[in-house]
Amino acid sequence: MRRILVLLASFLLFSILAAGQAPTRIAIRAARLIDGKSEKPLENPLILIEKDRIVSVTAGGNAPPSVEVVDLLNATVLPGFIDVHTHVLVQGDASSEEYDAQLLKQSIPYRAILAARNAQIALSHGFTAIRDLETEGAMYADVDVKKAIANAEVPGPRMQVATRAMSPTGMYPLLGYSWELKLPTGVEYVDGVDGARKAVREQVMYGADWIKYYSDRREYFEADGRLRSSVNFTDEEAKAIVEEAHRLGKKVASHAIGSDGIAAALRAGVDTIEHGDGLTDQLMDEMVRRNVYWVPTLTVDHSFPTGDADTAEFFKKTFALQKANFAKAMQKGVKIALGSDAGGFDWKKFSQAKEFEYYVQNGMTPMQAIRAGTSVAAELLGWSGTAGTVEAGKWADIVAVSGDPLQDITELQKVKFVMKAGVIFKDELRK
Numbered sequence: 434m435r436r437i438l439v440l441l442a443s444f445l446l447f448s449i450l451a452a453g454q455a456p457t458r459i460a461i462r463a464a465r466l467i468d469g470k471s472e473k474p475l476e477n478p479l480i481l482i483e484k485d486r487i488v489s490v491t492a493g494g495n496a497p498p499s500v501e502v503v504d505l506l507n508a509t510v511l512p513g514f515i516d517v518h519t520h521v522l523v524q525g526d527a528s529s530e531e532y533d534a535q536l537l538k539q540s541i542p543y544r545a546i547l548a549a550r551n552a553q554i555a556l557s558h559g560f561t562a563i564r565d566l567e568t569e570g571a572m573y574a575d576v577d578v579k580k581a582i583a584n585a586e587v588p589g590p591r592m593q594v595a596t597r598a599m600s601p602t603g604m605y606p607l608l609g610y611s612w613e614l615k616l617p618t619g620v621e622y623v624d625g626v627d628g629a630r631k632a633v634r635e636q637v638m639y640g641a642d643w644i645k646y647y648s649d650r651r652e653y654f655e656a657d658g659r660l661r662s663s664v665n666f667t668d669e670e671a672k673a674i675v676e677e678a679h680r681l682g683k684k685v686a687s688h689a690i691g692s693d694g695i696a697a698a699l700r701a702g703v704d705t706i707e708h709g710d711g712l713t714d715q716l717m718d719e720m721v722r723r724n725v726y727w728v729p730t731l732t733v734d735h736s737f738p739t740g741d742a743d744t745a746e747f748f749k750k751t752f753a754l755q756k757a758n759f760a761k762a763m764q765k766g767v768k769i770a771l772g773s774d775a776g777g778f779d780w781k782k783f784s785q786a787k788e789f790e791y792y793v794q795n796g797m798t799p800m801q802a803i804r805a806g807t808s809v810a811a812e813l814l815g816w817s818g819t820a821g822t823v824e825a826g827k828w829a830d831i832v833a834v835s836g837d838p839l840q841d842i843t844e845l846q847k848v849k850f851v852m853k854a855g856v857i858f859k860d861e862l863r864k
């Protein structure tokens with residue numbers, strides 16, 4: 434009898450998963466809730482969910498009769514994680530050989546299949562929303578992955594996508610091949626003010642939620658410790674990109690590593706600085722003044738092979754600068770949103786939730802790190818009204834871990850339960 438009941442229960446769960454639809458009403462009980470905004474966890478929460486939304490969150494209490502209760506009684510429940518810097522179309526590109534091989538030997542359909550798999554990996558690691566920041570030569574395939582997930586054809590996080598990204602001609606790979614060969618490029622080459630406006634219109638036409646451009650390249654350390662770089666676009670071109678994107682209601686993310694690239698991006702009026710290793714006091718003040726977010730992407734930096742002495746030395750200096758800048762940025766009130774650059778490292782190797790761990794190593798409290806990857810990230814996406822916290826009215830995007838992440842932040846790399854839009858996608862807590 435018991436066996437039959439278990440089978441029936443798993444059949445029911447399977448049916449729900451297969452249909453991709455939430456049961457009408459469900460309740461979650463847990464040991465504690467970290468809701469993404471409060472200073473302290475809530476003990477013994479009861480979260481009531483109706484369809485894809487959270488209806489109420491209370492301390493204790495009982496679920497109304499006839500509501501299915503999901504008991505996660507030893508677990509900590511959190512909002513679904515949000516990573517605002519990913520590349521689902523990329524499978525790790527630490528070396529130029531790996532990168533070139535993906536663009537030259539894999540078709541875009543093949544890359545899109547792997548992207549759907551990567552999206553599923555992200556969801557299983559607790560990431561219920563991502564901002565995917567360019568396809569690296571896979572054109573507009575991120576729009577297709579986003580659509581397939583939104584239509585519940587494949588499981589994955591909610592997505593905002595940047596499509597192709599931009600750099601001026603010759604300032605982004607593939608480079609160094611014979612001029613006789615017609616090769617793909619990792620970005621759309623964009624030149625001149627008119628070219629910039631046209632490229633923005635084209636990318637928006639094909640589904641870009643964000644415009645991304647590469648502000649700089651060839652970063653290097655000065656003797657005085659400043660991280661400098663070569664700026665890619667003229668100020669007029671960069672301003673045209675940002676102005677046109679904003680005119681069409683889209684925000685702009687800028688890859689900027691050296692202080693020169695960050696300064697140029699801020700002059701152009703971008704909304705987010707990606708990487709931002711070369712931040713200075715003055716640039717941080719400017720970011721606060723303009724309400725620009727910093728997306729540090731520490732996981733990808735720590736995953737680079739540092740076999741040769743020059744690379745090892747470069748990253749040693751970079752890590753020291755990042756740590757010093759983290760303390761200053763938090764003190765000044767720069768908004769830091771969690772971005773791992775997953776895809777820059779292999780999705781299969783480890784969870785992108787490692788990014789939380791690096792933020793704590795760089796001086797955030799576990800609670801601050803959790804907010805960077807939930808409510809602050811939701812704010813960056815313009816989804817504060819629906820995502821980033823566990824509160825009445827929000828999407829029922831909820832994860833759980835068996836330990837206490839306030840004691841050990843690495844718990845977030847071992848997500849055991851994932852619900853997105855009221856549908857359970859992973860459940861390893863109830864055996």
Ligand SMILES: [Zn+2]
Nearest residue numbers: 518566774777
């Ligand atoms: Zn990236």
